[in-house]
Amino acid sequence: xxxxxxxxxxxxxxxxxxxxxxxxxxxxxxxxxxxxxxYPNQGLQLLLKYLSGxxxxxxxxxxxxxxxxxxxxxxxxxxxVHISDTAEYFCAVTRWGAGGTSYGKLTFxxxxxxxxHP
Amino acid sequence: GAVxxxxxxxxxxxxxxxxxxxxxxxxxxxxxxxxYRQFPKQSLMLMATSNEGSKATYEQGVxxxxxxxxxxxxxxxxxxxxxxxxxxxxxxxxxxxxxxxxQFFGPGTRLTxx
Numbered sequence: 001x002x003x004x005x006x007x008x009x010x011x012x013x014x015x016x017x018x019x020x021x022x023x024x025x026x027x028x029x030x031x032x033x034x035x036x037x038x039y040p041n042q043g044l045q046l047l048l049k050y051l052s053g054x055x056x057x058x059x060x061x062x063x064x065x066x067x068x069x070x071x072x073x074x075x076x077x078x079x080x081v082h083i084s085d086t087a088e089y090f091c092a093v094t095r096w097g098a099g100g101t102s103y104g105k106l107t108f109x110x111x112x113x114x115x116x117h118p
Numbered sequence: 119g120a121v122x123x124x125x126x127x128x129x130x131x132x133x134x135x136x137x138x139x140x141x142x143x144x145x146x147x148x149x150x151x152x153x154y155r156q157f158p159k160q161s162l163m164l165m166a167t168s169n170e171g172s173k174a175t176y177e178q179g180v181x182x183x184x185x186x187x188x189x190x191x192x193x194x195x196x197x198x199x200x201x202x203x204x205x206x207x208x209x210x211x212x213x214x215x216x217x218x219x220x221q222f223f224g225p226g227t228r229l230t231x232x
Contacts, residue, residue, distance in 0.1 A: 042225050043124075043223035043225045046222075047222070050218055065167065073171070090161065090162070094219065104150060104165070104215045104217075104221065106162075106221065108161045108162045109161060
């Protein structure tokens with residue numbers, strides 16, 4: 001089984017400051033990694049994903065994340081945040097190559113609420 | 119891009135009634151859809167995997183008779199909360215799998231049971 005831990009439940013930052021949202025995972029098999037954003041009372045939108053290849057992944061809205069296999073981490077970063085980035089962010093994993101009922105199932109972290117202050 | 123819709127977006131019902139929530143993939147076909155439940159200030163919990171033309175696969179601890187899932191076509195899955203009670207009040211989100219490493223999420227349905 002997989003598990004995901006988001007180390008910070010809330011991250012307050014000022015506008016135009018850099019931010020890092022931390023995510024660690026645990027899995028006995030290889031995984032794909034994802035970051036999603038959720039605005040209030042809405043579904044989830046994919047920010048970026050790591051499948052293979054370069055460990056630095058760039059996503060939408062200026063976000064990027066780096067996969068670190070040795071530290072089993074996939075931290076999300078943005079060099080300069082905007083008020084509009086205020087939302088909840090979820091890190092998620094899925095087993096790759098899994099078949100049957102595990103096919104495509106996502107395991108989510110607990111979420112990190114990013115609040116950007118003016 | 120792939121769009122997933124849910125209907126209704128918000129529903130309030132009396133205890134003991136049943137509520138049906140629809141999840142549609144608007145511009146693509148989805149053989150697999152997932153249903154999640156999200157409590158306030160918590161993460162998403164996978165309830166079940168819905169496969170077109172076959173029975174849904176429920177996660178451990180989810181009552182299949184309580185949460186009926188039907189995936190009758192490649193673009194529609196429905197979740198029926200039967201005999202709803204206040205503890206069933208939650209935010210229900212569906213997703214449609216495009217391939218094994220990507221899902222598109224619906225906007226969610228807020229269910230309030232009085």
